Amino acid sequence: MGFTNKKRKVAVRRNAPRKAVKGKYSVKTFELLPLPRPSIELRGIEIKPTDLHKFLGLYFDQALKFLEHAAHALEKGTKWVEQFRRVAKPSTGIAGKHMRCFYISAVIPKILYGASIFLIPPSSGMRGSKTIITKLGRIQRIAGLYITAAMRSTANEIVDAHADLLPFSLLVDKLCHAEAIRIATLPATHPLHAHAQATA
Incomplete structure (x- = not known):
């Protein structure tokens, strides 16, 4: 209330x-x-406050919880995997190795764009993103089933192994570590270099 x-x-x-x-x-x-929260007027244009704002492809809410962005990533991934299903029919569709390349090059970048901002890597031991990672991992499971043409009752680990995919939690770890390394190795002329060195 x-x-x-x-x-x-x-x-x-x-x-x-x-x-x-x-x-x-x-x-x-x-x-x-x-x-x-009153609206602001700048140069005759009224700007109304909102609970959600999209900036550089990420959805920011006022509490920085990123739940809306996670829901958007889940929706986007589900949409891509549904398109994936149409192409990956076992008898008449594209071969599994090509579907794997398509998943890695198209679907993963779509759902994990900005992962280091809205996801906490599972290896860090902190809570917060376990539910989101589990939900996004279901998308990988569906894609893995289409790649391998396996039965739905097959375990996740077996599907990932046969599709030659990293388990989703390790994939999130890998992406977050890659971005951390990229920030840590910025040249001294980069505007973020001083901030990266201060937080190291």
Whole structure:
């Protein structure tokens, strides 16, 4: 049940923000209070606030949870794999080795674009992306079944081994490590070099 405008005004009048800092609840919980976000006007153009913004192909929400981007990646991957199914028929379709190349060169870059930003590698030991990685891994399983023409009851590990694909969690690790290495080896003239060295 959300706050109404009247309750919000009463809370602000009673110094709720200051009491939240002094109280037993942390300041982070105050962000749960839905404060109004007015629109901005720049050069006669009104810019309305939104909960979601697409920037450089990634969907950013105000809490930086990336759940919308993960849902978008899942939707995009499902769409690609459905197209994949039409081409990969065992009797009349393209051979499995060509479908594997297609999956690696077209589908993986589509679903894992910006993976180092919205996914936490499983090897880091931190929580947060396990559910998303599991859901995206299902797309790889379906693609692996089409590549190998295996039965649906085949285990994931066997499908990945026969399709010559990395397990999805290791694939995410590989991509995140490759991006970390690329950032760490930037030349000194690059604008991000100082930031990369400061965080190392």
